[in-house]
Amino acid sequence: MERPIFQPFGAPVEKLDTPALVVDLGIMEQNIARLHGAIGGDGQVLVRPHVSCHGCPDIARYQLDAGGSSGGVAVSSLAEAEAFAGDDAGIDDILIAGRVVTAAKIRRLVALAGRITLSVAVDDARNVADLSEAARAAGVTLGVLVDIDSGYGFGGVAPGRDAVDLARAVADAAGLSFQGIMTYEGPLPIADHAELDAETLRRLQPVLDTRSDLEQAGLEVATVSAGSTYNYDVVSQLSGITEVQAGVYPLMDAETLRVRPELQSAATVLATVISHPVAGRAVVDAGHKTTGPDFGVPVLHGFPGAVAARFSAEHGILDLDGPATEQLMPNDKVRLVPYNLALCVNQYDYIRAVQGGRLVGYWPVSGRGQLG
Amino acid sequence: MERPIFQPFGAPVEKLDTPALVVDLGIMEQNIARLHGAIGGDGQVLVRPHVSCHGCPDIARYQLDAGGSSGGVAVSSLAEAEAFAGDDAGIDDILIAGRVVTAAKIRRLVALAGRITLSVAVDDARNVADLSEAARAAGVTLGVLVDIDSGYGFGGVAPGRDAVDLARAVADAAGLSFQGIMTYEGPLPIADHAELDAETLRRLQPVLDTRSDLEQAGLEVATVSAGSTYNYDVVSQLSGITEVQAGVYPLMDAETLRVRPELQSAATVLATVISHPVAGRAVVDAGHKTTGPDFGVPVLHGFPGAVAARFSAEHGILDLDGPATEQLMPNDKVRLVPYNLALCVNQYDYIRAVQGGRLVGYWPVSGRGQLG
Structure with missing residues (x-):
């Protein structure tokens, strides 16, 4: 079972350790x-x-x-x-x-x-x-x-x-x-x-x-x-x-948002850049086990020129172009919108609930692993 | 956390309820x-x-x-x-x-x-x-x-x-x-x-x-x-x-077995046919949440003419041809070899260990959900 790094309620979302599934x-x-x-x-x-x-x-x-x-x-x-x-x-x-x-x-x-x-x-x-x-x-x-x-x-x-x-x-x-x-x-x-x-x-x-x-x-x-x-x-x-x-x-998730823009993304995977080995590439601590990208890769927001491109079990690769090549250094945080919500949530034992940018709850994903 | 249907040690593998990750x-x-x-x-x-x-x-x-x-x-x-x-x-x-x-x-x-x-x-x-x-x-x-x-x-x-x-x-x-x-x-x-x-x-x-x-x-x-x-x-x-x-x-897994046939499949997902709505199709209780088919679909063994074709979050579809169209009725059990081991195992809190076709242990997947 996931052992989350429990941080006190009121902690700002950018201070949460990662990977974390955050719901606004x-x-x-x-x-x-x-x-x-x-x-x-x-x-x-x-x-x-x-x-x-x-x-x-x-x-x-x-x-x-x-x-x-x-x-x-x-x-x-x-x-x-x-x-x-x-x-x-x-x-x-x-x-x-x-x-x-x-x-x-x-x-x-x-x-x-x-x-x-x-x-x-x-x-x-x-x-x-x-x-x-x-x-x-x-x-x-x-x-x-x-x-x-x-x-x-x-x-x-x-x-x-x-x-x-x-x-x-x-x-x-x-x-x-x-x-x-x-x-x-x-x-x-x-x-x-x-x-x-x-x-x-x-x-x-x-x-x-x-x-x-x-x-x-x-x-x-x-x-x-x-x-x-x-x-x-x-x-x-x-x-x-x-x-x-x-x-x-x-x-919501990236797949459904394309059809239903009147609803908004409330769930994102918060991840940390853990490596920036070459100018055109950053590595984040969110891979298949964290984002569930079976049907499609999660979407990175907020960094023009940076695209979530490939995922291994534990890591995600961001391809960087233009201004993004100078950004996304180790310890920087990013948010990824899962492509398919059900498969992403099913990787977690807990959701971090956030209101106004601050942690307000740890919600158990009681349905996870309820396979039969 | 998964709540497995705990069956007594010595139970024959075909009596285990499903879906279950079974290791020989x-x-x-x-x-x-x-x-x-x-x-x-x-x-x-x-x-x-x-x-x-x-x-x-x-x-x-x-x-x-x-x-x-x-x-x-x-x-x-x-x-x-x-x-x-x-x-x-x-x-x-x-x-x-x-x-x-x-x-x-x-x-x-x-x-x-x-x-x-x-x-x-x-x-x-x-x-x-x-x-x-x-x-x-x-x-x-x-x-x-x-x-x-x-x-x-x-x-x-x-x-x-x-x-x-x-x-x-x-x-x-x-x-x-x-x-x-x-x-x-x-x-x-x-x-x-x-x-x-x-x-x-x-x-x-x-x-x-x-x-x-x-x-x-x-x-x-x-x-x-x-x-x-x-x-x-x-x-x-x-x-x-x-x-x-x-x-x-x-x-082992299906992906690696293609390259390394000197090693054998010891891990299979045991699943149950839950529906056979038309002659050419059976539905099993093992989908993405059970098999982790991000990189490729699991391989069905033992039923010539039956192929694991498509998966939703909770279900898998077997396409049936030839003699298989008369098989795989509800309550029948099948075994699926996961395509990628790590992503499959990561869906489970427990492995069922089997020896000589009988249950000998519940092994915790302690690494599951250890995301950070």
Whole structure:
């Protein structure tokens, strides 16, 4: 486990030792207010924050306290649900958007369902049978959503007949309560909003059609959960959607900022220049293990001519040009905006919360390492 | 922190819940015996295991107990050194191959140097001055190696005159003991061994020449540390090298196995199929957060026609062809060989050690999250 260099509250951010994941509380609150305000104005559509993106119960609490919140969160795995339902986090309404299939995990799932309002997504009839048997044996009722593949291709049953058949199986199963449907449209890094809206509609129309199919089949669809930070505005306007599962918006990342400039970067990796071996190159103490650059490299800000170019496990290389060749000497600090928030945050046990440039909290990333 | 599903020792590996990082102890011991046997036969060149690759003191202990070991390890960061020197790990000879530059970290460095045999690599004269001042004030002697850039371009002073000047500064500095030089040749995924040997020589010749320069300048060079699992055989034959800093060899990964088939995969990610939504696709519960596929995707073994194709943060997609389309149903287990060991291991708090197909230990990955 990470052993952070604990510095006293009130310490200026530039005095924090590195590498450190720093969150600006003021910017985070603005982001939350902006997205919740855009979605939850009329109470027809609510925000169910997908908290795997940051893994941090302290941040989830800000999201749940904001207007337009569904009162619950979404997570990806059972272990994350356990972490967010734990005594320290205390969140009592959780949707597990991933699958829970092994016998050992299903036992943990029904145990958790006895303590909090818990629902889980399914895409397989055999899994429905296993969940039903366990819920029945444990004497609990488990909420179930049918996960529909809207084109991302990672999982989820096909829309239409397959989804209706699976929903019927859920509705008929003892111990399970059919609550509705969900989908994940996948990353949508489309900067042109007309195109983004069209692509969102193209992906969601089969899901909305399936909602109609389900209702015609006599099944009540209380929940239709879809959308993300990419497309929250258009999704929240669609008739038939009940909640938006956005996740990146409180902290943001470089990938999503290109599409959603109305939100701001609240999370940066603070790093120190540890070497400047030649004029055109500086080395920082932030590499793969610190920034999680699987999908793209983090973006350096504030030094024109300096670009974060390459990363090893522990180090990052800044290519320097023009005035930057004379800057970024050892001991200088830099900030890197992570390209993908979830993979960056998942490297840390703690977030340093900062307000007005000063340290105000160490927030545990309780979701980190909750792999199963 | 990861909360593993602790199963009793003796449990068969196929009964472990997932995702789990599993290490086969028998294969690991064979790998260690093979590499140490090839290098350390005559006692002229020793192995200094670079343990950042696995982060695990239990594995380091096997390496240090093997013939031909230098008696100490190399790490990348100060925090890793603290973890490996901790009470649970108890390793008392550590080389920090990375830089330690901030005032807060230098204070920790000299404190650690008061407890164990500690050395650190440098590539900057100002850093040498800072280290000297702190060591002198603390009343300790800190071993120092000059890090030379042999072409990888991540850090290290230029070979030749720059290196000699920096070594002279170290030798002249109070509180510091000049011990020699080190280099990191970088990843060398060159399957043709004649080419690999030639490239290794091309990179190391300037380092060996610098050794001569240093000796001509009257500086004693006790240590020349270089090499990796890629090129251990040729490096250990070079006159002037004193230790090989290999790291991946106990566990191996897909990237290195292509070059070094005489070593075997001892580390696999055990995953469960959680969905089989269409005939050509299965979904497993191992994604980026579980396998660390920044540099390349993990390799699926044992199912002809099935290929690990894409990964999201939490999930992996297997493309299925031929007979595999009828296999890999929910609840089936698969094993994935990580592409890059260090980034995979760094996702876990625990390794499951297995011998003869049965669980024999939970080994903490003490180096994980030791970012600074």
